[in-house]
């Protein structure tokens with residue numbers, strides 16, 4: 411018996427002390443690495459870190475990596491280099507999407523890549539769901555996958571969920587997903603803080619961040635339980651309305667998953683963005699370093715012709731944008747998540763729409779570009795190799811016509827896209 415106990419204890423110790431693996435995209439080995447030397451010259455370099463851009467800049471790419479960054483006049487372009495003039499254009503780090511779904515649209519990841527998204531994260535889909543896209547023969551972005559999100563019965567999205575009944579089942583599932591190559595764990599709104607805490611402990615022991623879609627779990631409770639990131643600005647509803655109102659909403663949604671679709675606008679139109687409650691939420695998120703992916707595009711409402719104006723949705727959406735701007739001003743780490751297929755973006759352009767909605771929320775163009783690149787790299791825990799234009803980082807780059815710091819619409823003028831040191835557009 412003693413031997414059995416010792417063996418069991420030993421096995422457990424090995425499980426928890428396993429060194430944290432580097433976070434890897436599931437298709438890392440499938441992405442060809444560039445073997446050419448490429449010089450992009452006379453270009454405005456916006457490196458993603460939020461500082462002053464480099465005018466008349468030059469970037470040398472060699473063996474898939476960024477070898478040099480500086481002024482064109484100060485960098486020696488190797489004779490063998492393929493030269494690309496960036497005159498009138500801006501060079502940005504490849505965009506990183508924190509919230510992508512396949513949504514049954516064939517070819518959507520490759521379409522996003524053509525529009526500058528070089529890395530994407532799907533916060534809830536079986537890894538196998540991407541098999542078809544990976545075998546399509548088309549270039550696709552780096553795929554950071556969660557495997558199914560963790561939910562409880564009855565799940566909101568059964569196909570994309572793993573349903574748990576207690577913390578032990580949740581922890582076992584975290585380890586299975588980590589073994590399969592998940593690069594993040596996502597908890598869904600039925601999970602209470604006690605289970606979120608155990609999920610976070612297990613995920614963190616494997617080096618994985620945890621993000622959550624909340625709505626029926628109060629955000630600060632979930633963050634105190636260990637959550638690293640929040641998906642959807644609507645996850646903060648319960649933190650901002652009087653508890654009596656919040657509890658009514660919670661019970662309706664817990665009884666019927668679909669009740670939140672309109673219910674959330676009813677909640678949000680009542681939220682006071684200029685309130686002590688909102689101030690303290692903002693301070694809390696900033697002090698915790700929590701990443702917030704508002705996915706405003708998923709909730710956007712615009713008045714449509716020949717349809718009566720829905721004042722509840724209009725007011726609710728306006729509050730979502732105002733809270734997003736307020737959080738950023740308080741120093742909260744805002745990141746960009748597109749939600750892939752949204753009402754007011756053409757197929758493949760949801761990422762750009764989300765960036766524009768962040769501008770409408772009051773972020774500066776430089777802040778939005780950081781939210782799209784380096785902040786997301788930090789959220790994904792891949793900022794050692796991606797997310798900015800810096801020497802020795804991986805050459806995932808986007809060349810756009812114009813200067814998005816002056817006219818943000820330039821982020822739609824995609825001229826060229828580089829993935830791993832190879833032009834894919």
Ligand SMILES: [Zn+2]
Pocket residue numbers: 509511749
């Ligand atoms: Zn989603």
